Amino acid sequence: MRCVIARFPFDLTKSGVLESMKGVKPEPVVGESVIIGRRHYPVKQVGQVITRQDRRDFSAGEVLRAMTQLGFTCRALPEAAVPTRILNPFQRASAMLGTPVSVVSGVSV
Numbered sequence: 469m470r471c472v473i474a475r476f477p478f479d480l481t482k483s484g485v486l487e488s489m490k491g492v493k494p495e496p497v498v499g500e501s502v503i504i505g506r507r508h509y510p511v512k513q514v515g516q517v518i519t520r521q522d523r524r525d526f527s528a529g530e531v532l533r534a535m536t537q538l539g540f541t542c543r544a545l546p547e548a549a550v551p552t553r554i555l556n557p558f559q560r561a562s563a564m565l566g567t568p569v570s571v572v573s574g575v576s577v
Contacts, residue, residue, distance in 0.1 A: 471534040473519050474526035480518065482538045488518050500528050503541040511535075511542070 471478050489504045492513075500511040512523045515531035532542050555563065 469534075469537060471530075471537070473515065473530045473534060474521055476519070476521075478519060478534075480534060480538060482540070485514075485518055485535070485538060485540070489514065492517055499545055500532055501543045502532070502535045503543070508543070 469480055471480050486504060489507075489509065492509075494507045494509045495513050497508050497510050501508045502511055502514050503509075504514065511528040511531045514535065515521070515526050515528075516523050518531075519526065536542050
């Protein structure tokens with residue numbers, strides 16, 4: 469399949485991408501990722517390996533679009549973590565000061 473990444477045309481195939489990524493150790497994922505085989509790769513790492521270009525020369529969106537069209541599973545940015553416990557103003561102020569607050573049955577001690 470013909471894809472344009474960083475204004476250069478590439479003829480990419482799913483098997484070609486799998487072959488290119490074989491033996492490549494995935495870097496830690498902090499943003500968008502592509503699942504190739506059983507591994508999660510950062511999009512920019514995949515783009516660098518398959519195009520042999522510097523990561524600054526292309527956008528993550530270009531690689532995501534190409535990998536999606538080839539049938540790979542792509543993951544967007546991870547959702548921001550939602551706080552599991554809501555603190556009252558006293559607990560929030562204590563946490564900001566670095567003093568732990570123990571809570572027993574909803575009553576500050």
